[in-house]
Structures are given as structure tokens and as C-alpha cells.
Amino acid sequence: xxxxxxxxxxxxxxxxxxxxxxxxxxxxxRGHRVLIAVREVPAAAAVLGADAAALVQAPHVQGQDLAxxxxxxxxxxxxxxxQDVQILWGLTxxxxxxIRLYRPDVALxxxxxxxxxxxxxxxxxxxxxxxxxxxxxxxxxxxxFPIASASASxxxxxxxxxxxxxxxxxxRLRGPAVASLSELFNEASALCVTLPELDPYGVRPTLxxxxxxxxxxxxxxxxxxxxxxxxxxxxxPDTPHWEPALGALRASGASVICFAxxxxxxxxxxxxxxxxxxxxxxxxxxxxxxxxxxxxxxxGEGTIETFLVAGVPQVIIPSHIEAEVLxxxxxxxxxxxxxxxxxxxxxIAEALERAGKDSKYRQKARELANRHRxxxxxxxxxxxTDRIEAxxxxxxxxxxxxxxxxxxxxx
Amino acid sequence: xxxxxxxxxxxxxxxxxxxxxxLIAQGYCVLAVVRDxxxxxxxxxxxxxxxxxxxRAIGVPPVSARITGYADLLLSQGWRDRSALWGxxxxxxxxxxxxxxxAVVxxxxxxxxxxxxxxxxPSILVGTGFELPPARNPLPAFPGFPWATSExxxxxxxxxxxxxxxxxxxHRARPLASLCSLVEAESRYLTTxxxxxxxxxxxxxxxxxxxxxxLDGRRIEWPGHSAKRVFAYLRPEMTEFxxxxxxxxxxxxxxxxxVPGVSSESLARFETPRCVFSREPVRHAxxxxxxxxxxxxAPAGTVTAALLKGVPQLMAPVHLESQLTAQRVASEGMGRxxxxxxxxxxxxxxxxxxxxxxxxxxxxxxxxxxHRGSTPEAAVARIIVSIETLCRERVPSQTRARxxxxxxxxxx
Numbered sequence: 067x068x069x070x071x072x073x074x075x076x077x078x079x080x081x082x083x084x085x086x087x088x089x090x091x092x093x094x095x096r097g098h099r100v101l102i103a104v105r106e107v108p109a110a111a112a113v114l115g116a117d118a119a120a121l122v123q124a125p126h127v128q129g130q131d132l133a134x135x136x137x138x139x140x141x142x143x144x145x146x147x148x149q150d151v152q153i154l155w156g157l158t159x160x161x162x163x164x165i166r167l168y169r170p171d172v173a174l175x176x177x178x179x180x181x182x183x184x185x186x187x188x189x190x191x192x193x194x195x196x197x198x199x200x201x202x203x204x205x206x207x208x209x210x211f212p213i214a215s216a217s218a219s220x221x222x223x224x225x226x227x228x229x230x231x232x233x234x235x236x237x238r239l240r241g242p243a244v245a246s247l248s249e250l251f252n253e254a255s256a257l258c259v260t261l262p263e264l265d266p267y268g269v270r271p272t273l274x275x276x277x278x279x280x281x282x283x284x285x286x287x288x289x290x291x292x293x294x295x296x297x298x299x300x301x302x303p304d305t306p307h308w309e310p311a312l313g314a315l316r317a318s319g320a321s322v323i324c325f326a327x328x329x330x331x332x333x334x335x336x337x338x339x340x341x342x343x344x345x346x347x348x349x350x351x352x353x354x355x356x357x358x359x360x361x362x363x364x365x366g367e368g369t370i371e372t373f374l375v376a377g378v379p380q381v382i383i384p385s386h387i388e389a390e391v392l393x394x395x396x397x398x399x400x401x402x403x404x405x406x407x408x409x410x411x412x413x414i415a416e417a418l419e420r421a422g423k424d425s426k427y428r429q430k431a432r433e434l435a436n437r438h439r440x441x442x443x444x445x446x447x448x449x450x451t452d453r454i455e456a457x458x459x460x461x462x463x464x465x466x467x468x469x470x471x472x473x474x475x476x477x
Numbered sequence: 478x479x480x481x482x483x484x485x486x487x488x489x490x491x492x493x494x495x496x497x498x499x500l501i502a503q504g505y506c507v508l509a510v511v512r513d514x515x516x517x518x519x520x521x522x523x524x525x526x527x528x529x530x531x532x533r534a535i536g537v538p539p540v541s542a543r544i545t546g547y548a549d550l551l552l553s554q555g556w557r558d559r560s561a562l563w564g565x566x567x568x569x570x571x572x573x574x575x576x577x578x579x580a581v582v583x584x585x586x587x588x589x590x591x592x593x594x595x596x597x598x599p600s601i602l603v604g605t606g607f608e609l610p611p612a613r614n615p616l617p618a619f620p621g622f623p624w625a626t627s628e629x630x631x632x633x634x635x636x637x638x639x640x641x642x643x644x645x646x647x648h649r650a651r652p653l654a655s656l657c658s659l660v661e662a663e664s665r666y667l668t669t670x671x672x673x674x675x676x677x678x679x680x681x682x683x684x685x686x687x688x689x690x691x692l693d694g695r696r697i698e699w700p701g702h703s704a705k706r707v708f709a710y711l712r713p714e715m716t717e718f719x720x721x722x723x724x725x726x727x728x729x730x731x732x733x734x735x736v737p738g739v740s741s742e743s744l745a746r747f748e749t750p751r752c753v754f755s756r757e758p759v760r761h762a763x764x765x766x767x768x769x770x771x772x773x774x775a776p777a778g779t780v781t782a783a784l785l786k787g788v789p790q791l792m793a794p795v796h797l798e799s800q801l802t803a804q805r806v807a808s809e810g811m812g813r814x815x816x817x818x819x820x821x822x823x824x825x826x827x828x829x830x831x832x833x834x835x836x837x838x839x840x841x842x843x844x845x846x847x848h849r850g851s852t853p854e855a856a857v858a859r860i861i862v863s864i865e866t867l868c869r870e871r872v873p874s875q876t877r878a879r880x881x882x883x884x885x886x887x888x889x
Contacts (some may be wrong), residue, residue: 078536101571106535108555111564118564122571125514125530147514156518156528163508163529167575328538 068458071170073103073161075124075178076146077200077388080348081368082176083113085195085259085279088447089174089454090117096451101168103181113348125160125180127153138210138221139202140228149227151234158183158235165190172458177214182250187241193457194256195243195276195450197367198265199388200308201256204248204272211387212266213394257453261371263399263434264389273325276450278371280352281443287350290357293321293341295422297360298351298373300325303333305364305385307409311433312337314414315362325349325369360422365389374401377435379427381417383407400430478578478598479529481511482531482586483554484608487758488778489584490520492603492668492688495857496582497526500864508576510589532588537561544797546618547610548637549657551587556637565590573598574674579868583662584608590659591641595650599867600662601860603628603688605777606674607798609667614655617676619797621804622753639882664863668856670848672809673781675801680782685859686851687781691765692737694758697733699767702751705730705832708765708788710779713738715795717818724824725772726752730832734772769838770831772815772824775806777800783810784811787845789837791815791827810840 070093074082083104090100094117102117103124104110111118127147136142147153161184165173173185173192177200185192194201202208208225210216223248233243244250253273258265262275269275292298297320301308315322315337322342326334334344351369355376363369364385370392371399373380380402384390396402403421405414421427479497481489490511497507509528511517517528534555544550555561569592573581580599583590585608593600602609610616618630634656642652653659666685671678699706707730711721725732727748732752736744744754761782765771771783775792780802783790790812792803806812813831818824831837 106556107532107564107568108534108537108561111560111567118567120571121564121568123530123532123568127514128533128535150515152518152522153515156514156522159527160514160517160529163527167572 067097067099067275068171069099069101069169071101071103071165071168071173071181072176073124073173073178073181074105075103075126075174075181076142077105077177078192079106079366080109080113081366083110084368086176087114087117088279088281088443089195090114092447092451095452096455101170103164103178104263115147122164124178125157125164126404127157135215136211137216137218138224139199140221140224142387143228143247147180148231152229153267154180154183154231155235155238156413158187158239162239172454173453179250183235183241185252186244187236187239191457192255193454194251195259196256197260197392198258198267198270198273199391201253201273202248202251203267203270204251204253206246206248208247208251209267210389212268213391216290226456255457255471257450259450261374261434263437263439264371264374264392264395266395274453276453277441277446278368278375279443279447280368280375281447282370285350286345286347287353288323288343288345290323290354291321291341291343293319295320295359296354296357297322297362297418297422298354298358298365298369298378299323299327300361300366300369302326302364302385303328306383307405307414308383310409310411311362311383311414314418316342317415318418320359320418323349323354360418362418365393367392370396370430375435375438375441377428377432379421379431381414381421383409383414399434401427401434401452403427478513478576478580478617479507479509479572479582479584480531480586480589481509482589483512483550483586485513486776487516487520488689488776490516491693491778492691493582493584494520494524494526495688495690495853496520496603496860498524499857499861500523503823503861505868508578510572517724529572531586532565534558534561534565534731539643543624543632544619545622545625547616547660548630548633551637551656552633554587556587556640559640559643561639562588563647566644566648570596579871580864582864587659590662591645592742593662594658595645595648595660599871600664601863601867602660602662602665603668603860605776605798606667606676606679607801609660609665610658611676611679612661612665615691616656616660619801620676621801622797632860663867664860666856666860666863669777669781670844670851672811672844673777673784673802673805675798675805684857686848686853687778687785688781688853688856688860689761689778691762691782693758694735694760695755696760697753697755698765699733699764700731700751700753703729703731704770706767707732707770707772707828707832708759708768708783709734709736710774710776711736711772712774712795715793720771720818720821721793721824722747724818724821725828727821727825728828730828732767733759733764744805771812772828775803780806780812784841785851787838787842787846789831789834789841791831794820809844810837811844812837812841 102121107122147157157180160179165188175194210218210221259276262269327346351372355373358378358392361373361378362381365382383394383405384393393404397404403417480495501509510531512531537555540553565588569589581593582601615631615634618625618627667683668688734754766786768788771788772791775794792801793815794800815827
């Protein structure tokens with residue numbers, strides 16, 4: 067029996083919780099103790115259900131948005147308290163207090179870089195689970211984001227600041243200094259829980275890919291309304307151009323199911339029509355994906371992956387830097403149309419038309435889906451839990467790659 | 478364990494810091510569980526106080542209804558959503574179970590209070606009148622707002638009570654008969670005075686006065702160009718903020734203003750030899766007693782500190798709590814309201830009128846005179862005595878075994 071601390075520190079919405087749920091419940095059923103620290107307690111209560119019993123609020127700074135003009139991973143850190151030594155110290159000591167009270171044997175970090183500083187100070191083994199964005203490549207200098215607007219020199223300048231702050235805090239808390247930020251994000255103890263193709267830095271030989279954890283149960287099953295083409299949409303109030311996007315969906319005449327949490331009824335009312343179903347509650351995507359023709363989203367990874375493994379092409383309006391990085395990758399793979407800059411109902415309608423009608427998007431999406439045919443989320447979750455237990459037992463992660471074969475074998 | 482769950486800015490932390498320092502000096506093991514990490518990093522750091530993050534209702538849509546009473550405050554902090562409330566309660570319970578406090582001090586921490594009640598942890602409530610309404614069933618509506626009727630407040634209380642009891646039932650905990658039991662506890666201290674109590678005067682024994690450390694903040698000298706002196710505390714969310722700054726700077730008086738959340742460049746536009754701005758809190762000790770007027774958005778802390786030095790108030794409140802504070806001060810004749818000033822001249826005129834208003838000055842001085850003996854040290858000492866008593870009365874091993882065993886299973 068080991069004591070696990072699962073920590074989600076950065077990022078929004080439901081993706082991190084969907085990853086933690088299947089692992090937490092498996093670790094528990096295998097006799098381990100689990101405490102989950104989460105960024106968003108209300109979402110955790112909704113998604114984790116009974117697994118939310120042992121939960122705490124993750125330390126965080128409030129109200130700093132991820133600006134779009136980011137050059138590299140260090141910029142993400144600088145917006146989340148790493149710009150200021152005093153605040154970074156405060157956040158790290160808050161994580162340390164949690165570690166001292168709970169006494170975990172191992173920390174499972176789900177995008178939790180400040181918690182990583184604390185595990186380093188406390189000398190506790192840390193395993194990172196995340197996507198390629200959250201686990202940057204282990205290089206002396208982290209690479210700039212693989213997007214057109216990123217500048218290597220500015221990314222390096224931000225990294226110098228973040229490294230300096232991290233070492234000041236480590237010194238104060240008597241933890242070992244790091245020579246570069248990548249020491250904190252060591253690929254050898256990381257597990258990328260996405261489709262390898264979705265790693266924005268390209269498939270890395272040094273990183274283990276565990277496959278996506280899309281197994282979290284969704285409470286609500288919806289059926290497609292009548293209509294010629296089936297479009298699943300996932301929009302939030304902070305999605306850029308959500309109004310023209312809904313206008314375009316309404317005008318398209320397609321059968322649409324739109325997951326739209328956080329909107330008021332009044333905001334959505336102008337777009338209502340019989341073949342457009344809105345839901346603010348979680349929707350069972352796996353039920354919808356096999357029959358969908360198109361997925362329109364702000365770039366949430368879980369939604370995109372669920373529809374990609376069903377061979378569905380994507381239209382993406384990226385709402386933050388992580389979505390932009392993922393969207394760029396999908397564009398390169400030829401499975402998505404990405405909408406950047408100013409948009410109108412007509413430009414969005416044109417993009418929906420193009421992604422739906424141009425067969426090359428569907429063909430590329432189907433090729434990708436074929437490579438992952440037989441994807442079984444439960445088998446992947448079992449496999450990832452095995453690997454985590456193996457790390458705790460002192461075994462190495464190296465060269466343990468997610469592949470269809472291993473997932474199938476388990477199934 | 479010292480907790481702060483709701484509310485903003487620095488007042489809660491400076492109260493808890495005073496208590497924590499004294500408790501640590503007396504050999505207690507102290508953990509602060511607080512809302513805001515950046516301000517905790519600044520205030521608790523130098524005092525060597527361990528702190529953690531308190532649970533928050535992040536991502537829950539804001540409530541648009543008008544606030545009528547304490548229940549609406551709870552509903553706006555995640556209590557409208559049963560699942561969110563369940564999550565926040567679970568998160569508090571996890572902290573209690575890990576730290577196993579012998580007593581908890583609750584500073585505007587209703588969900589932490591709920592958890593303490595479930596776990597039978599002796600509780601000490603501290604707060605202003607606003608944060609600790611009179612313990613009646615149903616809780617009273619906020620006084621002085623036409624929409625805040627007792628019916629509307631009672632309706633909100635029923636809604637909050639239904640939600641909380643649904644959550645308590647999921648925890649197999651006994652239900653609340655009313656929200657009243659959240660605002661009473663083993664001990665309760667109002668960190669204000671009867672004249673400034675948002676709900677009007679209560680039993681004199683409830684008041685201990687503010688727990689603010691007058692040595693907090695940066696030491697600043699008056700510019701020394703004018704016989705009159707104005708201290709100001711302004712925030713960018715105040716309506717007509719630029720007019721406020723401009724009107725303040727144009728006043729024929731020495732001005733020292735604490736203005737957080739604004740760049741030094743934008744403040745520089747208003748700076749003159751007579752008018753000095755600080756982006757950090759200003760130390761009250763040896764400074765505030767020399768002011769002739771205080772201009773602010775009516776935060777309880779600043780208003781109380783200045784009135785204790787006999788300084789009359791000009792108040793432009795920004796939210797409900799400061800609106801209630803300002804109403805109380807104005808009705809006691811110790812200051813004036815400045816509602817939505819449309820021009821800098823209006824601000825200057827209002828300040829100059831206050832500076833020459835003898836009656837208001839006398840009333841403010843009367844307040845200072847009445848409370849001359851009230852010090853933060855005396856207030857802390859009273860609260861510490863009650864913490865000591867509660868800790869002594871508690872038989873730790875027995876109580877813990879009885880109360881936390883079933884809940885510890887959640888961590889297993």
C-alpha cells in the first residue's frame with residue numbers, strides 16, 4: 067500500500083479531472099491511499115463523484131489569464147505566480163504543508179509545476195502525467211512553443227526569470243537547485259497520456275506515451291436531432307467568436323449537439339432551433355462520436371481526442387495558448403481547420419463547410435483513427451496504473467510506449 | 478487552525494496574523510488556511526506562519542440576484558450549487574482531518590464553520606458585524622436597502638438551508654435548523670464597535686475592537702506643505718476613479734494616498750509636491766492621528782483605524798459591505814458619503830467641506846475618546862484566553878477517535 071497525492075494545479079475545465087478519475091479509482095481499488103488536490107473544487111465534485119471524498123484545494127494565484135502572446139512554457143509559469151519570488155515561495159510552502167500533513171509516498175503531478183518544486187524540497191518521488199504541452203522536452207533550454215508566433219529568444223528570456231525564481235525558492239526551502247527548468251520536467255518520470263500524434267513537439271523517443279484517458283463516465287446520453295450532417299460543438303463563454311460560431315451552426319441546417327456550459331439561457335436563446343440541442347451538463351461523447359461528421363471546439367483536448375479516435379475531422383477556434391499549440395499540431399496532421407484572428411459567421415460557416423466536405427480532412431482523420439482502432443480507455447487506464455505502480459516499485463519508465471498492441475493485450 | 482474563506486484584501490490576514498503570532502509565542506502549533514496566496518505570501522511570510530490554500534468556488538457562475546442578507550453571501554460563494562458546496566465541505570474536512578486542530582478560529586469562513594460543526598471542533602468566530610450577523614432565526618436582512626426585505630432574506634435563507642441540509646444529509650450529519658447555528662459558536666468576537674456594527678448596536682460584551690496591527694505597512698511622512706492633511710485609500714474599482722484621484726490631488730491640503738492595483742506611471746500623472754501616492758499599505762502608527770480627513774471606499778479596517786484617531790470620513794463605497802459601513806458612519810455624524818462624483822471638482826469640494834466641518838470632527842473625536850482604551854493587544858488577549866480555555870476543555874485523544882474515525886476512512 068502506498069500513499070498517493072494526485073495534484074492538478076494549472077489549467078481549466080474538465081480535462082485534468084477526466085484523467086485523474088480513472089487512475090484514482092484504480093489506485094484505491096488496488097489498496098492504495100489517494101488524496102486529490104484540485105484547481106477547481108466544484109468541477110472536481112461534479113466529475114469525480116465518490117472519488118472526490120478525499121480532496122483538497124490546490125494552492126494557486128487567481129485571475130491571471132494565459133495571454134495568447136506566449137513564447138514558451140516558462141511564460142505559462144510566469145503568469146501563475148512564478149514571476150514573483152515571494153508568491154512562488156508562498157505557493158511552494160503551501161504545497162509543502164500539504165505534503166507534510168498527508169505524507170505521500172509518491173506524487174502524481176497532473177500539470178502541477180509548483181507542486182513539483184515542493185516534492186523536490188520534500189524529497190518525494192514525482193511522476194508527471196499530462197500532454198505534450200504540459201511536459202516540455204528535456205533540453206537544456208526548453209524549446210519555444212511549436213507555433214509560428216513564438217520567439218526562441220523571448221522564450222529563453224522568460225526561462226531565465228522562471229529558473230532564477232525557482233532556484234531562489236529552492237534555496238530558501240533548502241531544496242536542491244536545478245541547472246535548467248527541464249530538470250523539473252524530467253521525461254524519464256513522465257507519462258504522456260495522449261495519442262502520440264498529438265504531442266505538439268512531435269513524437270519523442272525519450273518520452274513514454276500512455277494513451278489517452280477518456281474513460282470517465284459521463285452522466286448524460288443525448289441522441290442526435292434530425293438533420294443531414296452531424297456536428298458536435300463544445301463552446302464556452304470565453305471561446306473567441308462563440309456568437310458567430312453559433313450563428314453559423316444555426317444557419318448550417320446540420321444536426322447539432324452543443325455542450326455549452328456557463329452560458330445563460332438568454333445568451334443561447336437566439337440560436338435555438340429544433341435540430342440544435344444545447345446542454346450545460348456533461349454529455350456522453352463516446353455515444354455521439356461514431357456518428358459525428360464534424361467536431362467544432364475551442365481546443366479542449368479530451369473532446370478532440372474522443373472524436374479523433376472515431377475519425378471525425380475538427381474545426382478549432384483556439385481560446386488559449388495550449389489550445390493554439392494543439393490546434394497547430396492538428397492542422398499539420400491535416401485533420402483540422404483552425405480559425406485564428408477576426409471571424410464572422412460567414413468565415414466560420416465556410417470553415418465548417420470545408421472541413422465537412424473536403425474529403426482529405428476526413429481521410430486523414432480516419433487514417434489516424436485506424437492506427438488506434440481497438441483503443442480501449444479502460445485497458446489504457448489499467449496499463450497507466452500498472453506503470454505508476456512500477457515506478458513506485460523502482461522500475462524505469464524508459465521505452466515503455468503506448469501502442470495498440472499493448473493496449474489490446476491487456477484488453 | 479486559523480481560517481479565512483470569503484472576502485478580499487488584507488484585513489482578514491492582518492487579524493489572523495496578530496492571533497497567530499501570539500499563539501506561536503505561547504507554544505501552539507498554528508496552521509493558517511487562507512483564501513489568497515499572494516497576500517498570504519506577503520503578510521504571513523515574515524511572521525513565520527505556515528499556511529495552506531482554502532477551498533474556493535472557482536468556476537461557479539456568479540449570482541446576479543441582489544444581496545439581501547447573509548444567506549445571499551453564502552449563495553454567491555458556491556452554496557447555490559449543492560455539488561460545489563459538497564466539494565468545498567469535503568476539501569475543508571480533508572484539512573481538518575490531516576491537521577487535527579484542537580480549536581479553529583474562523584474569520585469569515587462559513588464552509589469551514591460547517592466542517593467544524595460536523596467534526597465537533599471547538600470554534601471561535603471573529604469578524605465585523607457584516608461577517609457575523611446577529612444570531613437570530615431567520616437571520617436579519619441587511620438594514621438600509623429597499624430591496625433587502627426580511628421576506629427576501631428569509632427566502633434566500635430557506636434556499637441556502639435546503640442546499641446545506643442536502644449536503645449534510647449526504648455526510649450523514651445532523652441537519653441545521655437554521656443558518657443561525659453557523660454564526661454562533663463556542664466563542665464569538667466582533668472585531669468592531671457598536672457604532673460601526675453594520676446591523677446596529679448589540680450587547681456590549683460582544684465587541685473587542687479591531688485586530689489590526691498599527692505597525693503594518695510602509696512608513697510615510699506627511700509632505701509638510703499645508704496645514705491640513707488628508708489620508709486616502711482608493712482602489713481602481715471605485716466609480717470615477719480618475720476623477721477621484723484628480724480631485725484629491727487638487728485639494729488644498731497635504732495628501733498621502735494608498736492606491737493599490739495601479740501602475741506607478743499612471744499615478745505619477747496626479748502626483749504633486751503636496752500629494753504623495755503609495756502602492757503599498759501605509760503604516761498607521763504615528764501617522765494617522767495627524768490626519769484631518771480620510772477619503773476612502775469605506776473599508777471597515779481603514780475607517781475604524783482612522784476614527785480611533787478621531788479622523789472624520791469622506792466615503793465613496795464600492796460594494797455592499799462598504800456601503801453599509803459608510804451608512805453607519807454617516808448616521809453617527811462622523812463622516813459623509815460621496816456618491817458617484819461626476820467631476821474632480823466635486824471631490825475637491827466635498828473634501829474641503831469636510832475639512833472645515835467642525836461638527837463632524839467633534840463627533841469623530843468623541844468616538845476616539847470613547848474607545849481610547851481599546852487596543853489590538855487587549856482584543857488578542859481576550860481571544861487567546863478563550864482559545865486556551867477551549868483547548869484545555871477538549872480531551873484530544875477521545876474526541877478525535879470519536880469524531881474523525883469514520884471520516885478518516887475517506888482518506889484511506
